[in-house]
Amino acid sequence: MNLRELTNTEAMVEALKEEMTRDPSIFIIGEDLVAHGGIFGQFIGLPEAFPGRVIDTPISETCIVGAGLGAALTGMRPFVDLHFADFTTCAMDEIVNQVAKIRYMFGGQAKIPLVIWAPDGAGLSAAAHHSQSLEAWFIHTPGLKVVSPCFPYDVKGLIKTSIRSDDPIIFFMHKKIFSRKGPVPEEEYVIPLGKAEIKHPGTDVTIITYSIMVLHALEVAEEMEKEGIRVEVLDLRTLWPMDWERIAESVTKTHRVIIAHEACLTCGFGAEISARIQEELFDELDAPIFRVGAYRVPIPFSPPLERFVIPGKESLKKTIYNMFGKEIDSK
Amino acid sequence: MTELIDPTFYIKMYEQMLTIRSFEEKAIELFEHNLIRGNIHPCIGQEAVSVGVCLALRREDYMLNTHRGHGNCIAKGADLKRMMAELLGRSTGYCKGKGGSMHIADFEGGNLGANGIVGGGLPIAVGAGISIQNRGTDQVVACFFGDGAVNQGTFHESMNLAAIWKLPVIFICENNQYALSTPIQEAISIPKISDRALAYGIPGVTIDGNDVTEVYIQMRKAVERARSGKGPTLLDCVTYRFYGHFTGDPGRGITYRSKEEMEEWLRRCPIKRLREYLFREGLLSEEKEEEIQSHVKKSIEEAVRFAQESPFPNPEEATQDLFY
Amino acid sequence: MKGDGFMEKDSKTWLELYRLMVKIRRFETLTGELFASGKIPGFIHLSIGQEASSVGVCSVLRKDDYITTTHRGHGHVIAKGGDVKKMFAELMGRETGYCRGKGGSMHIADFSIGILGANGVVAGGFPIIVGAGLSIKLRGTDQVAVCFFGDGASNRGPFHEALNMASIWKLPIVFVCENNQFASTTSVHYSTSVKSIALRGEAYGIPGRSLDGNNVLEVREAAIEAVERARKGEGPTLLENRTYRLRGHFEGDPQRYRTKEEVEKFSEKDPIRQFQAFLKNQKILNEKSDQEIWNEIDQELQEAIRFAEESPFPQPQDALKDLYVEEGESLIQRRLV
Numbered sequence: 008m009n010l011r012e013l014t015n016t017e018a019m020v021e022a023l024k025e026e027m028t029r030d031p032s033i034f035i036i037g038e039d040l041v042a043h044g045g046i047f048g049q050f051i052g053l054p055e056a057f058p059g060r061v062i063d064t065p066i067s068e069t070c071i072v073g074a075g076l077g078a079a080l081t082g083m084r085p086f087v088d089l090h091f092a093d094f095t096t097c098a099m100d101e102i103v104n105q106v107a108k109i110r111y112m113f114g115g116q117a118k119i120p121l122v123i124w125a126p127d128g129a130g131l132s133a134a135a136h137h138s139q140s141l142e143a144w145f146i147h148t149p150g151l152k153v154v155s156p157c158f159p160y161d162v163k164g165l166i167k168t169s170i171r172s173d174d175p176i177i178f179f180m181h182k183k184i185f186s187r188k189g190p191v192p193e194e195e196y197v198i199p200l201g202k203a204e205i206k207h208p209g210t211d212v213t214i215i216t217y218s219i220m221v222l223h224a225l226e227v228a229e230e231m232e233k234e235g236i237r238v239e240v241l242d243l244r245t246l247w248p249m250d251w252e253r254i255a256e257s258v259t260k261t262h263r264v265i266i267a268h269e270a271c272l273t274c275g276f277g278a279e280i281s282a283r284i285q286e287e288l289f290d291e292l293d294a295p296i297f298r299v300g301a302y303r304v305p306i307p308f309s310p311p312l313e314r315f316v317i318p319g320k321e322s323l324k325k326t327i328y329n330m331f332g333k334e335i336d337s338k
Numbered sequence: 339m340t341e342l343i344d345p346t347f348y349i350k351m352y353e354q355m356l357t358i359r360s361f362e363e364k365a366i367e368l369f370e371h372n373l374i375r376g377n378i379h380p381c382i383g384q385e386a387v388s389v390g391v392c393l394a395l396r397r398e399d400y401m402l403n404t405h406r407g408h409g410n411c412i413a414k415g416a417d418l419k420r421m422m423a424e425l426l427g428r429s430t431g432y433c434k435g436k437g438g439s440m441h442i443a444d445f446e447g448g449n450l451g452a453n454g455i456v457g458g459g460l461p462i463a464v465g466a467g468i469s470i471q472n473r474g475t476d477q478v479v480a481c482f483f484g485d486g487a488v489n490q491g492t493f494h495e496s497m498n499l500a501a502i503w504k505l506p507v508i509f510i511c512e513n514n515q516y517a518l519s520t521p522i523q524e525a526i527s528i529p530k531i532s533d534r535a536l537a538y539g540i541p542g543v544t545i546d547g548n549d550v551t552e553v554y555i556q557m558r559k560a561v562e563r564a565r566s567g568k569g570p571t572l573l574d575c576v577t578y579r580f581y582g583h584f585t586g587d588p589g590r591g592i593t594y595r596s597k598e599e600m601e602e603w604l605r606r607c608p609i610k611r612l613r614e615y616l617f618r619e620g621l622l623s624e625e626k627e628e629e630i631q632s633h634v635k636k637s638i639e640e641a642v643r644f645a646q647e648s649p650f651p652n653p654e655e656a657t658q659d660l661f662y
Numbered sequence: 663m664k665g666d667g668f669m670e671k672d673s674k675t676w677l678e679l680y681r682l683m684v685k686i687r688r689f690e691t692l693t694g695e696l697f698a699s700g701k702i703p704g705f706i707h708l709s710i711g712q713e714a715s716s717v718g719v720c721s722v723l724r725k726d727d728y729i730t731t732t733h734r735g736h737g738h739v740i741a742k743g744g745d746v747k748k749m750f751a752e753l754m755g756r757e758t759g760y761c762r763g764k765g766g767s768m769h770i771a772d773f774s775i776g777i778l779g780a781n782g783v784v785a786g787g788f789p790i791i792v793g794a795g796l797s798i799k800l801r802g803t804d805q806v807a808v809c810f811f812g813d814g815a816s817n818r819g820p821f822h823e824a825l826n827m828a829s830i831w832k833l834p835i836v837f838v839c840e841n842n843q844f845a846s847t848t849s850v851h852y853s854t855s856v857k858s859i860a861l862r863g864e865a866y867g868i869p870g871r872s873l874d875g876n877n878v879l880e881v882r883e884a885a886i887e888a889v890e891r892a893r894k895g896e897g898p899t900l901l902e903n904r905t906y907r908l909r910g911h912f913e914g915d916p917q918r919y920r921t922k923e924e925v926e927k928f929s930e931k932d933p934i935r936q937f938q939a940f941l942k943n944q945k946i947l948n949e950k951s952d953q954e955i956w957n958e959i960d961q962e963l964q965e966a967i968r969f970a971e972e973s974p975f976p977q978p979q980d981a982l983k984d985l986y987v988e989e990g991e992s993l994i995q996r997r998l999v
Binding site: 032034036059060062064065067069070072073074075076077078079080081082083085100101104105109110111112113114115116117118149150152172173174201247248249250251 | 728759760761762763764765769771772773778779781782783786788789790791792793794795796797798800801807819820823824826827830983984985986987988990992993994
C-alpha cells in the first residue's frame with residue numbers, strides 16, 4: 008500500500024474526483040462552488056475538472072436540497088453542499104419530510120442516492136448561526152444515514168461509499184479538521200457504512216466518540232497511559248447505522264464507558280448509546296456510563312464563552328478522573 | 339422634506355458615512371491583529387444605503403439587519419463603544435460577547451438584531467409589523483437584506499404577508515450585486531430586483547444606492563406610505579462592497595470579480611461622491627472636514643480603547659441569558 | 663363552453679379527454695362513498711370539479727414525462743395513466759396498493775410512469791420538480807416535468823425558490839397552479855397579494871397564463887404550448903387553472919368558510935357538464951354513447967374496488983421494510999416492548 012499524507016479536504020476532493028470520473032451521474036450542487044470553490048475552498052479544482060457538473064445555485068437551501076432529491080429520484084447521484092450544518096434548518100422540510108420519507112412512504116418504489124454534505128462544529132468564534140453540531144436530529148429521523156468521520160483515510164473511504172449508496176446520507180465534517188493531515192493510500196478503497204474503528208486500544212475505559220472529539224480522546228489516551236489508565240478510543244465514523252457490535256465488544260473488554268461528542272449533551276447521540284448499553288450490557292459495567300458534551304446553550308461568540316460551552320480534552324480528563332476516583336488536582 | 343435644503347443635514351450624512359467607513363477599517367485592522375476572532379463582513383462601499391435609510395427613521399422604529407450589518411447599526415444610532423466591545427467579545431458589548439460581529443442587536447434603539455441566516459430577518463420584520471399594527475402605533479420597520487436573500491423562500495412569504503396585511507414594513511435590498519461569489523445576474527432572471535414587487539402588488543423601486551440623498555428621498559416616501567397605513571415598499575439599492583464577502587475572502591473577492599469592475603466601483607464611492615457634492619455646493623470647507631475627520635477618529639479610538647479595556651465575560655456566563 | 667378557435671379539432675381525442683374526466687369524477691365519487699362507509703381509513707381530499715385541469719395537462723404528457731402532485735392528487739394520477747386497482751388498494755391500505763399500504767390517499771406514486779409522488783406538505787413538490795428538471799437537463803433527454811400545486815402553495819417559500827431556479831437554468835418544467843379558490847379554508851383573495859397567480863411569473867421572467875381551468879380544451883391548448891416550450895429547452899411556464907373544488911377540503915369538512923349558494927353557483931360551471939354539453943352540441947356524443955361511457959367506467963372502477971377489497975392487508979412487520987435500499991436490523995432499531 009502506497010501511503011501519502013493528505014488533508015481531510017484533499018481526501019474529500021480526491022474521493023469526489025475519482026467517483027465523478029467513474030460515474031457520470033454524479034454532480035455537485037450548492038452555493039459558491041464554481042468561482043469560489045466552496046465556502047471553505049473545499050471544492051477547489053473540481054469545477055474545472057468537471058465542467059457543468061459542479062453547479063452554483065442562488066441562496067435557496069430548500070430548493071438546493073429538493074433539487075438534489077428530485078435529481079436522485081430521476082437517475083442522478085447528487086452531492087449537495089450546504090455551506091454550514093446550521094443551514095440544514097432552512098431545508099428541514101426537504102430533509103425530514105421528503106428525503107427521509109419518500110422511499111418508505113411510497114412503499115419502496117424510489118431510491119435516493121443523495122449525499123447532503125455540511126461542515127459542522129464550533130471552536131472558530133463563528134457564533135450561534137455557524138457553529139452547531141446537529142447530528143442527533145438526523146439520527147433521530149428514520150430514513151437517513153448519518154456519517155461523521157475525522158481522519159482523511161476515513162473521509163475518503165466514506166465519501167466514496169456515501170456517493171455509491173442508494174440511500175440518503177447526511178455527511179458532517181467538523182470545520183476545524185479540514186486542514187488536518189493523515190495517511191491515505193493511493194490505491195482504490197472504500198469503507199463500509201456502519202463500521203466503527205478502534206483508534207487507540209486500551210483495557211480500562213472505552214471512550215466512544217466521533218468527529219473532532221476523537222482527536223481530543225486520542226490525546227487524553229496518550230496522557231492517561233502515563234498515569235496507568237489504558238484508554239480505548241472507539242471512533243464511530245458512521246453514526247447511523249451504529250456499529251453496535253464494536254461497541255459491545257469494547258464495553259465487554261473495558262467495562263467502563265465514556266461517550267463524548269461536541270453536540271449538546273441533552274438528547275445527544277450519547278444518550279442513545281448509553282441507554283442501549285445499559286439495556287443490553289448492564290452486567291458488564293463496573294461504573295456508571297459518563298457522557299461528555301456541550302452545555303445546552305447556543306454556541307456563543309466570545310472565545311472564553313465558547314471554550315466554556317464546548318467540551319474538549321480537559322472535560323474528558325476530568326471525566327476519567329471522576330470515574331476512577333482520582334483527584335483532579337493530581338493531574 | 340425641508341431637511342434637504344438644510345446644510346447641516348448633509349454634514350450629518352457625511353459624518354455618519356465617515357464613521358461607518360472608519361469603524362469598518364478599524365475592525366479590519368483589529369481582525370488582522372487577531373484581536374477580533376471569527377470573521378467580519380465589512381460594508382465598506384455601502385455606507386450611503388445605511389445612512390440614507392436610517393436617517394429617515396425614528397429611534398423607536400424597528401430595524402432588521404444582516405451579517406454585513408455594522409453600518410446599519412451605526413446609522414440606527416448604536417453606541418460605537420458597545421459595538422466594538424461586542425466585536426472583541428467583551429462583556430460590555432451589546433450581546434455581552436455572545437453574539438459577535440454577525441449578531442449585534444440594540445433593542446432600545448429599535449435594532450432587532452443582525453442575522454447569520456440569509457433571509458433570516460424578513461419573517462421577523464413581518465412580525466414586528468403585525469405588532470405595530472395591533473398596538474396601533476405609527477412606527478415602521480426597516481428590513482435590510484442582501485441581493486442573495488431575494489431567492490430565499492422567506493423573502494416570498496414575508497413580502498406576500500406584508501402586502502396582504504398592509505404592514506408598515508420597508509424591505510430594503512442592499513444590492514451589492516454578489517451573494518458571496520454569485521453575481522445577481524446569474525441568480526435571478528429578471529433585470530431588476532424591484533420588479534419582484536409586481537408579484538405582491540406593492541411598489542418597488544430600484545435606486546442608485548451610492549447616492550445617499552436619493553436613498554434618503556426614496557426611503558422617506560416609503561416610510562410615509564408605511565406610517566399612513568398604505569403598506570410595504572421594496573427598495574432595491576444598487577451598491578457595491580469594496581471588500582470581499584468576509585475578511586478571509588482572497589483578494590477582496592478577486593476570484594469572482596474583475597479588477598476593472600472593482601476599480602470602476604471605487605470611482606463611484608458614495609463618500610467621495612457626497613464629499614465632491616458638498617465642496618461643489620460650498621457646504622463643506624477643508625477646515626470643517628478636518629474637524630469632522632478628527633471627531634470621527636476620536637470616537638473610533640475611544641470605542642477601541644473602551645473595548646480593549648473591558649473585561650472578557652466570565653466563562654460561566656455562557657450558561658446565562660438563554661431563558662427569561 | 664367554446665371549442666371553436668382551438669387549433670385541435672379531433673373528436674377521438676376529445677372523447678378520450680372526456681372519458682378520463684368521467685373516470686376521475688367517478689373514482690372520486692366512489693372514494694367518497696367508500697370513505698363514508700368506513701372502508702378507507704385516514705383523510706381523503708377529493709378533486710371533484712377540478713378534472714379539466716388534471717386531464718387538460720396530463721393528456722399532453724408522455725409516459726416518461728414527470729409529474730409531482732399534491733394531497734388532492736387522485737385526478738393527476740389517473741390522468742397520467744395510473745392503475746385504479748392499485749390506487750383503490752392503496753386508499754384501503756392493502757398490500758397490493760401502489761405503496762403497499764404505506765402511503766395512502768395523500769402519498770400515491772408510480773415511478774414507472776413518471777409520477778414522482780403526491781405530497782402531504784403544501785408546496786412540497788416544487789423543489790423535487792426542480793431536481794427532476796435539472797436531471798433531465800443533465801442527462802440530455804427531452805422529457806418534461808410538471809408540478810401541480812394549489813393556490814395555497816403559491817404563497818410558500820418553495821414556490822419562489824423553485825420558479826427562480828427553474829428560470830435561471832431554463833429547466834423543462836411546467837408549473838400548474840390549480841387555483842380552486844381555497845387554501846384549506848382560506849380564500850385566495852385573502853391569502854394572496856395579487857389578483858392573478860399567473861402574474862407572479864413576471865417576478866422570475868417566466869411566461870404566466872391565467873386560464874379557465876374548467877375548460878379542458880383551453881387548458882390542453884395552453885399545456886401543449888407550455889410543454890413544447892419546455893421540450894425545446896426554452897424554459898418553464900406558469901399556468902394558473904382557475905377552478906373550484908366542489909367538495910370540502912377533506913371529506914367531512916363542515917365548510918364554514920363558504921355558502922351553499924356559492925357552491926351551487928360554481929356547480930353550474932362543472933367542467934364535465936360543460937364538456938358534455940359541448941360534445942353533444944358538436945354531435946360527438948349522444949345520450950346513449952354518453953351513458954355507455956359512464957357505464958364502462960363504472961364497471962372498471964367496481965372491478966378495481968373488488969380487487970382492492972379482496973387484497974390482503976400488509977403483514978404488520980412489513981412496517982419495518984422499505985425504509986432503505988440496503989436493509990438491515992442495525993438500521994431499523996428494534997422496539998423494546
